[in-house]
Amino acid sequence: MPRFEFKEGSSSKFWEVDLKDAVLTTRWGRIGTDGQEKTQKFKQPYEARQAYQKQVLEKTKKGYKRVKPKDTAPAPKSNPELEDAILRAPDDADGYLVYADWLQGQGDPRGELIALQHAMSRARGAEVTKLKRKVAALQKEHEGTLLGVGLSAMVGEKALQAGWRWGFIYSARVTSPDYDADADFDIVDTLSMLLQHPSGRLLRDLTLGIPDRDGDADYTRLTKVLTKWPPKALSRLFMGDFLFPDESELSWVRLGNLAPVIQALPHLTELRLRGGDVRLGALELPELQRFTLESAGLPKAAWQSITSAQWPKLEHLEVWFGSENHGGRFRGKDVQPILDATGLPKLKHLGLCNVAFSDSLAPLLAKSKVLKQLETLDLSKGTLMDADAEVLAANAAAFKHLKKLDVSRNQLTSTGIKLIAKLCREVVTARQREVYDDGEGGRYVAIGE
Incomplete structure (x- = not known):
C-alpha cells in the first residue's frame, strides 16, 4: 500500500x-x-x-x-569464491549444491531454496507438485531476503518477470511499468537493482522490453546499466521485446551504441535486437550461435559490423534490412560477404528479411557459397516478384537440399508461387502482398513504416 x-x-x-x-x-x-x-x-x-x-x-x-518502503529482512549472505566456481561452470549443479551447504550453514534461506529447486529438477510426478509448493512457500516467507522490497514491487507491477533455477534468477524480463503502476522508479531502476542483487548474480537470460511508454523509446540508459554492472554469466540477451506497431514503431526505437555492451558480454551465445538507429562496433563474440537484428531501416555501419565479424560458432543469422526511407539503402552486392560465407563456417540458417532489393539479390543466391551449407533460408517480408521467382526456379538444383525456404509476405502472384512451390522440402508462401503501380517498380518491404 x-x-x-x-x-x-x-x-x-x-x-x-x-x-x-x-x-x-x-x-x-x-x-x-x-x-x-x-x-x-x-x-x-x-x-x-x-x-x-x-x-x-x-x-x-x-x-x-x-x-519508499525499506528493506527490513536480513541481508543475503555471499561467498565470492563459491560464486566464481559456479561462473566457471554455470550449468553444473554441483557448484550450486556446494554453495547451498555453505549458505545453510550461514542461516541464509537461499541454501534451502537451491536444494529444493535442484530436487524439483530431478523429481517426477506428484513429487514435483509437492516440491513446487515448498519452493513457493519458502520464496514467499523470505521474499525480503531473496528479492528485497524494490524488486518485489516490480514483480507486483509486472515490470519484472523472473524465472528461478537452483536458488538464483536464471531468466528475467524487464520493462517499463504500466501507465497505472504505483511504482516510483522506472526500467533503469529495476534493471540496476536486478543486476546488483545477489539473486541476479548468475543471470543467464535477459530480455528488455519497452524502455519508455512516452515518446521515442531509447535504450541508451539501459546500455549504460549493462556496461556498469555486466552480468557475468549472461548467455542470451534480447533488447527490444515490444509489440510493433502497438507499443512503438520499429523506426521510433533507438537502440543506440551497443558496442560497450557487446564488449562487456563476450560469452553471449544468443543476441537478438529489435529497433532502429543501432551501432554495433566490432562484433567479437566467439561463442555466439544465434544473431538476429530486426529493423525497418538498417544502418550501413551496422551491416558493415555484421559482414566483418568472425563468428566461428554462429549457426543462425537473421537480419531485417527495411525501407530506403529509413536508411536501408542496399543492393545485392552489399550482401556478398555473407553469401561468400566469410567468417561463417557453421552457419545453417540465413535470414535476409524485409529486403527492398530482392531483384538484385535473387540472381546472387543460387551461385552463393553459403547456400550450400544452409539448412533453412528465410527471405520473408521482402520484395520478391514473379520475375525473381523465375530466376530462383531456373536454378532449382541449388535449392533442393534445403529443409525449408520461407518467402512469405513478399509480392508474388499465384504464378510466382507455382514456380518455386517445389524448390525444396518445405516452401512457405503465405500472406503475399500486392504490387502497386507507382511508376518505380512497385516494390515495398512488409515492414517499412
Missing part, C-alpha cells in the same frame, strides 16, 4: 492508499498510530482509478511525500 507522509512543525501525519479493481481503500492518522480506514466501492475500475489519482494529487499538493 503506497504511503505518504507530511512532517512540518508539530504536524506528523501519514496517508496510505490501496487500489484493487473497483475498490479504493485509504488509511490516515498520526505517524506511529494505526489511524483510521475508509473503503470506497465504485461501479467501474476506471472510476476507482480516477478517484485514486485525484486523491494522490490532492495530498501531494498539500505537501505529502511518497515514502
Whole structure:
C-alpha cells in the first residue's frame, strides 16, 4: 500500500492508499498510530482509478511525500569464491549444491531454496507438485531476503518477470511499468537493482522490453546499466521485446551504441535486437550461435559490423534490412560477404528479411557459397516478384537440399508461387502482398513504416 507522509512543525501525519479493481481503500492518522480506514466501492475500475489519482494529487499538493518502503529482512549472505566456481561452470549443479551447504550453514534461506529447486529438477510426478509448493512457500516467507522490497514491487507491477533455477534468477524480463503502476522508479531502476542483487548474480537470460511508454523509446540508459554492472554469466540477451506497431514503431526505437555492451558480454551465445538507429562496433563474440537484428531501416555501419565479424560458432543469422526511407539503402552486392560465407563456417540458417532489393539479390543466391551449407533460408517480408521467382526456379538444383525456404509476405502472384512451390522440402508462401503501380517498380518491404 503506497504511503505518504507530511512532517512540518508539530504536524506528523501519514496517508496510505490501496487500489484493487473497483475498490479504493485509504488509511490516515498520526505517524506511529494505526489511524483510521475508509473503503470506497465504485461501479467501474476506471472510476476507482480516477478517484485514486485525484486523491494522490490532492495530498501531494498539500505537501505529502511518497515514502519508499525499506528493506527490513536480513541481508543475503555471499561467498565470492563459491560464486566464481559456479561462473566457471554455470550449468553444473554441483557448484550450486556446494554453495547451498555453505549458505545453510550461514542461516541464509537461499541454501534451502537451491536444494529444493535442484530436487524439483530431478523429481517426477506428484513429487514435483509437492516440491513446487515448498519452493513457493519458502520464496514467499523470505521474499525480503531473496528479492528485497524494490524488486518485489516490480514483480507486483509486472515490470519484472523472473524465472528461478537452483536458488538464483536464471531468466528475467524487464520493462517499463504500466501507465497505472504505483511504482516510483522506472526500467533503469529495476534493471540496476536486478543486476546488483545477489539473486541476479548468475543471470543467464535477459530480455528488455519497452524502455519508455512516452515518446521515442531509447535504450541508451539501459546500455549504460549493462556496461556498469555486466552480468557475468549472461548467455542470451534480447533488447527490444515490444509489440510493433502497438507499443512503438520499429523506426521510433533507438537502440543506440551497443558496442560497450557487446564488449562487456563476450560469452553471449544468443543476441537478438529489435529497433532502429543501432551501432554495433566490432562484433567479437566467439561463442555466439544465434544473431538476429530486426529493423525497418538498417544502418550501413551496422551491416558493415555484421559482414566483418568472425563468428566461428554462429549457426543462425537473421537480419531485417527495411525501407530506403529509413536508411536501408542496399543492393545485392552489399550482401556478398555473407553469401561468400566469410567468417561463417557453421552457419545453417540465413535470414535476409524485409529486403527492398530482392531483384538484385535473387540472381546472387543460387551461385552463393553459403547456400550450400544452409539448412533453412528465410527471405520473408521482402520484395520478391514473379520475375525473381523465375530466376530462383531456373536454378532449382541449388535449392533442393534445403529443409525449408520461407518467402512469405513478399509480392508474388499465384504464378510466382507455382514456380518455386517445389524448390525444396518445405516452401512457405503465405500472406503475399500486392504490387502497386507507382511508376518505380512497385516494390515495398512488409515492414517499412
